[in-house]
Amino acid sequence: MSATLQNRDRLTREQAQGLLDRHGIAPTEQRLEITRLLFARHQHLSAEQILAQLSMQASQVSKATVYNTLKLFAETGLVREVIIDSAKRFYDSNPNPHHHLFHTDSGRLEDVAPARVEITDLPGLSPAMEVVGVDVVIRVAPRKAQ
Amino acid sequence: MSATLQNRDRLTREQAQGLLDRHGIAPTEQRLEITRLLFARHQHLSAEQILAQLSMQASQVSKATVYNTLKLFAETGLVREVIIDSAKRFYDSNPNPHHHLFHTDSGRLEDVAPARVEITDLPGLSPAMEVVGVDVVIRVAPRKAQ
DNA sequence: TTGCGTGCAAACGCTTTGCATATTA
DNA sequence: TAATATGCAAAGCGTTTGCACGCAA
Numbered sequence: 001m002s003a004t005l006q007n008r009d010r011l012t013r014e015q016a017q018g019l020l021d022r023h024g025i026a027p028t029e030q031r032l033e034i035t036r037l038l039f040a041r042h043q044h045l046s047a048e049q050i051l052a053q054l055s056m057q058a059s060q061v062s063k064a065t066v067y068n069t070l071k072l073f074a075e076t077g078l079v080r081e082v083i084i085d086s087a088k089r090f091y092d093s094n095p096n097p098h099h100h101l102f103h104t105d106s107g108r109l110e111d112v113a114p115a116r117v118e119i120t121d122l123p124g125l126s127p128a129m130e131v132v133g134v135d136v137v138i139r140v141a142p143r144k145a146q
Numbered sequence: 147m148s149a150t151l152q153n154r155d156r157l158t159r160e161q162a163q164g165l166l167d168r169h170g171i172a173p174t175e176q177r178l179e180i181t182r183l184l185f186a187r188h189q190h191l192s193a194e195q196i197l198a199q200l201s202m203q204a205s206q207v208s209k210a211t212v213y214n215t216l217k218l219f220a221e222t223g224l225v226r227e228v229i230i231d232s233a234k235r236f237y238d239s240n241p242n243p244h245h246h247l248f249h250t251d252s253g254r255l256e257d258v259a260p261a262r263v264e265i266t267d268l269p270g271l272s273p274a275m276e277v278v279g280v281d282v283v284i285r286v287a288p289r290k291a292q
Numbered sequence: 293t294t295g296c297g298t299g300c301a302a303a304c305g306c307t308t309t310g311c312a313t314a315t316t317a
Numbered sequence: 318t319a320a321t322a323t324g325c326a327a328a329g330c331g332t333t334t335g336c337a338c339g340c341a342a
Contacts, residue, residue, distance in 0.1 A: 026316085028322065048306080062324045067307060083232045086331085088306065101271075104278065125247075125286065132250065133285040140275045174297065174340095194331080208299045213332065232306085234331065 011036040023076045033059045034069050035078075042094035044082060044109045050091075084109065084137055099136035112138065157182040169222045176207045180215050181224075188240035190228060190255045196237075230255065230283055245282035258284065 011019075016035035020027045037053055038045055045053075047066050054061045070091050073079040082090040084102050094111060101110040125131075157165075162181035166173045183199055184191055191199075193212050200207045207215075216237050219225040228236040230248050240257055247256040271277075 026321080028315085030323075046306090060324090064308080064325075065323055068322080071308095083229060086229045086232055086235045089232045103275075128289055129249075129286045130289045131284055132287045135281075135283045135285070137281045137283075138277055139279040139281070140271065141278045143274055143276045172296080172341095176298075192331090206299095210300075210333080211298055214297080217333095 010040050015039075019078065023073075023078045025072065025076060025078065030059075030061045030065050031069050031072075033061060034066065034073075038079065038091065039093045042092075042111065044090040044092050044100075046088050046090055048088070082109065083135070099138070101138045101140060104139050104141045112136075156186050161185075165224065169219075169224045171218065171222060171224065176205075176211050177215055177218075179205045179207060180212065180219075184225065184237065185239045188238075188257065190236040190238050190246075192234050192236050194234070228255065229281070245284065247284045247286060250285050250287045258282075 013032060013036070016032045016039065017027045019035055019039060020031060025031060033054060034050060037050060047063075047070055050070070051061070051063060051066050054066070070079070070081075070089075074081040074091065080092040080094070082092050082100060084090065084100070085107070090109060097114045099112040099114060101112050102108075103110070159178060159182065162178045162185065163173050165181055165185060166177060171177060179200060180196060183196060193209075193216055196216070197207070197209060197212050200212070216225065216227075216235075220227040220237065226238040226240070228238050228246060230236065230246070231253070236255060243260045245258040245260060247258050248254075249256070
């Protein structure tokens with residue numbers, strides 16, 4: 001999205017407030033801090049990572065609030081929850097449709113342009129049901145020497 | 147795969163042993179029991195569900211052994227680990243390439259023919275890395291009344 | 293007898309919950 | 318002041334680990 005969001009360490013308070021407003025989320029101190037951090041660039045962070053970075057910059061946000069906030073953000077569609085590893089969740093600040101490439105050796109998660117994956121319609125799907133999300137995860141590992 | 151595997155409550159001991167042999171897994175009592183249960187049909191079971199079904203049929207398999215066995219099966223490629231919900235893992239007995247449709251309301255997991263999803267090659271991928279798996283999860287929910 | 297598999301219970305890591313306090317409208 | 322958000326600690330849950338025992342090669 002806008003290039004102004006790239007190459008910054010954190011969003012300004014005003015940018016963060018704008019994002020929360022557009023999603024109808026009350027802009028509390030803690031939510032603004034989390035937003036400023038997570039949306040500084042397109043990235044995938046876990047609750048743990050956010051907690052660690054917030055305490056590094058001396059922002060007082062409790063563990064419960066980080067979890068509550070990320071859950072709220074995911075429910076309102078502000079962020080996308082990415083489930084790769086059954087041990088932890090990542091929260092993705094990239095609002096554009098895209099898929100993921102997961103490096104199984106390092107745990108690194110990378111975005112993949114959505115054009116490379118095509119989902120045709122699902123003729124068997126009941127009309128009472130609707131597709132709420134399509135998650136594509138491509139797992140890669142270092143090629144084995146032999 | 148073979149229709150002989152469908153419509154049975156459990157595999158025979160011989161069928162289970164054949165599967166383990168083909169994957170180089172030593173056929174212990176407990177591994178055979180788990181195999182006979184999981185491969186009775188194409189299905190997605192969690193460790194918890196396997197544990198519950200085994201104890202119902204009076205097969206003595208401990209929790210640790212169920213987890214160890216499923217992990218071993220996944221590593222050798224006998225079963226496919228499916229991560230949908232960050233809370234638990236499912237183990238898929240369908241050996242054919244396919245994708246998944248997840249009913250977010252009921253937690254039900256359904257197979258989707260792979261032909262409906264096409265992954266083109268990934269030109270950005272380093273030659274030192276190889277794709278070890280592609281997981282596609284289509285999340286569906288009941289259509290909201292309005 | 294050496295190695296591998298198993299069982300039990302305890303430990304672990306991530307996430308959620310209960311409840312009192314603080315903040316906001 | 319009524320409603321919502323926060324913080325802390327404890328609980329919860331699926332999973333893993335440590336270690337002793339048992340079994341097979």
